[in-house]
Amino acid sequence: MTASTRHFLDLDEIDEADLRGMIDHAAAMKRGEAGTDQPLRGKYLAMIFEKQSTRTRVSFEVGMKQLGGDVVVLNGGDLQLGRGETVADTARVLSRYVDCIMMRTYEREKMTEMAEYASVPVINGLTDSTHPCQLMADVLAFEEHRGPIRGRTIAWSGDGNNMAASWIHASVRFGFNLRIACPEELKPDPALFDWADSQGGAVELLHDPVAAVRDADCVVTDSWISMGDDEANRHNLLSPFRVDDALMSKAKDDAVFLHCLPAHRGEEVTAEVIDGPRSLVWDEAENRLHTQKAILAWCLA
Numbered sequence: 001m002t003a004s005t006r007h008f009l010d011l012d013e014i015d016e017a018d019l020r021g022m023i024d025h026a027a028a029m030k031r032g033e034a035g036t037d038q039p040l041r042g043k044y045l046a047m048i049f050e051k052q053s054t055r056t057r058v059s060f061e062v063g064m065k066q067l068g069g070d071v072v073v074l075n076g077g078d079l080q081l082g083r084g085e086t087v088a089d090t091a092r093v094l095s096r097y098v099d100c101i102m103m104r105t106y107e108r109e110k111m112t113e114m115a116e117y118a119s120v121p122v123i124n125g126l127t128d129s130t131h132p133c134q135l136m137a138d139v140l141a142f143e144e145h146r147g148p149i150r151g152r153t154i155a156w157s158g159d160g161n162n163m164a165a166s167w168i169h170a171s172v173r174f175g176f177n178l179r180i181a182c183p184e185e186l187k188p189d190p191a192l193f194d195w196a197d198s199q200g201g202a203v204e205l206l207h208d209p210v211a212a213v214r215d216a217d218c219v220v221t222d223s224w225i226s227m228g229d230d231e232a233n234r235h236n237l238l239s240p241f242r243v244d245d246a247l248m249s250k251a252k253d254d255a256v257f258l259h260c261l262p263a264h265r266g267e268e269v270t271a272e273v274i275d276g277p278r279s280l281v282w283d284e285a286e287n288r289l290h291t292q293k294a295i296l297a298w299c300l301a
């Protein structure tokens with residue numbers, strides 16, 4: 001990696017101005033006012049998937065092609081990586097063929113090792129620790145419906161998982177208040193709260209979902225069992241954090257609902273909420289396409 005390589009690994013590692021620039025660029029592309037000149041013509045993106053994906057896979061492929069480039073999709077088990085070739089050697093070799101690497105994997109360390117040895121930008125397509133691409137789509141969806149997110153209050157109710165961690169990063173970078181309600185056993189890494197504090201962020205950890213959503217502008221949740229989690233006792237721990245109409249009624253009257261999908265109706269969210277008028281989930285999913293085009297353009301600028 002060279003000092004000038006623009007990796008998109010986590011929101012805490014990228015300047016606020018750059019992230020805001022990507023959101024604005026994504027919105028312009030969505031309106032058809034930018035990106036129509038195929039700026040990534042002749043560029044190739046390799047996508048490594050060690051976990052399943054619908055949205056990330058399809059939106060990156062379509063986005064790259066809309067910008068004039070092309071993709072190679074690699075399932076982890078099909079690569080020599082799956083039978084012991086090192087991440088470092090894989091990074092060095094892929095860098096000789098493609099212009100950018102997107103990786104979805106388990107341990108964050110595998111992603112950072114890929115970035116360390118690749119000479120092309122590496123994009124985090126989700127790890128056990130974070131999911132930064134999703135947050136870019138979520139911020140855009142909120143702002144399209146409710147205006148600037150700065151100074152607003154977002155409430156998380158559910159597992160303190162990889163999405164919750166990226167919401168913590170986003171709250172500092174985009175300047176909004178974040179209340180996370182989750183079981184004590186499933187809270188996010190305390191280092192994330194320390195980081196937010198050190199940056200002057202406004203992130204609160206609670207164990208009461210009603211207190212978390214009170215007068216919030218947005219309520220967010222995610223599945224109770226993430227890829228790679230084992231089920232043990234999660235349903236019992238998490239059922240008080242389910243987002244239903246009663247919980248939504250404690251938020252502001254015009255509060256919106258976000259969920260990165262895939263969803264499990266009747267578990268983390270009821271059908272009445274996710275399929276109801278306050279849910280932005282389809283715009284949120286669509287925005288993966290627009291925001292990732294902006295991320296690709298930023299990485300390959």
Ligand code: CP
Nearest residue numbers: 053054055056260261
């Ligand atoms: N939200 C999201 O990342 O979806 P996929 O797992 O389908 O890519």
Ligand code: NVA
Nearest residue numbers: 161222226227260261
């Ligand atoms: N927390 C979920 C997000 C899926 C997009 C998971 O990691 O499975």
